[in-house]
Amino acid sequence: MGRTRHSSRQIDALLASLAAAPSRWRYGYELSQELDVGSGTLYPALARLADDGLLASRWELGRRPRHVYRLTAKGLSLARGRARGHAVALGVA
């Protein structure tokens, strides 16, 4: 399979992180800290995933509403496929 627009190392790490707790809505800053990437790397990746229907987003209402994210079923399927691919490549599956 050739490179796709979702085949960067950062996207893989983002997918893996979101897939680890698929039902949980995550904050951008929280993801940025966990993945050790800046907003200039994280947000283009989030936007690409959302554009392709792999990421759901919504506003978490509160005193100061925040944008939160989690994978869609399609995104979760992609993340799990990637994880299986990595496991096969590492010979642990």
Next chain:
Amino acid sequence: MSEILRRLIAFVSRRLPPERSEWGVALVREADEIEEAGELASWTLGAAGFVARVRLAQLAPPPSLLGALIAAGAGLAWFDFHTEATQTSLVALLIASGAAGALVPQGARASGLLLGSAIAFGHLAMILSGRGVPRGHPHSAGSASLLFLLALPALGAALLGARLRRPA
């Protein structure tokens, strides 16, 4: 310092086009949660990078349009080398830019800038490769660079073409 950065990220985020504005608000809201100034500066810088990428992506024409523009630009440069009347080249440039703007209004800026630069690029390519240019044309790299000014009327023609196609 933090207040300046918060104002800056709010300002930068407002530069996003409407279809991406939600992401700008998200960046600002996350910045509100950051207390450490260094981290806030890094977040703001990243936000500026995100906005710049979105804006550049908007400006960049799709590959098919880019191919057509490069071909049209080469044609314009060739035409310019083979005509002695400057006005004829200028008219051809304005017509081509206006037509490109009308055909693909969303790529009007890129069309105008690329076509408007084609004649300058053509001259520079000939001069720098040592092949020389026909008599009556700018013959040094410096004077040929002034031809980049043609991008301005070309841009105007392309935007006009887009406006005629898609009235405001």
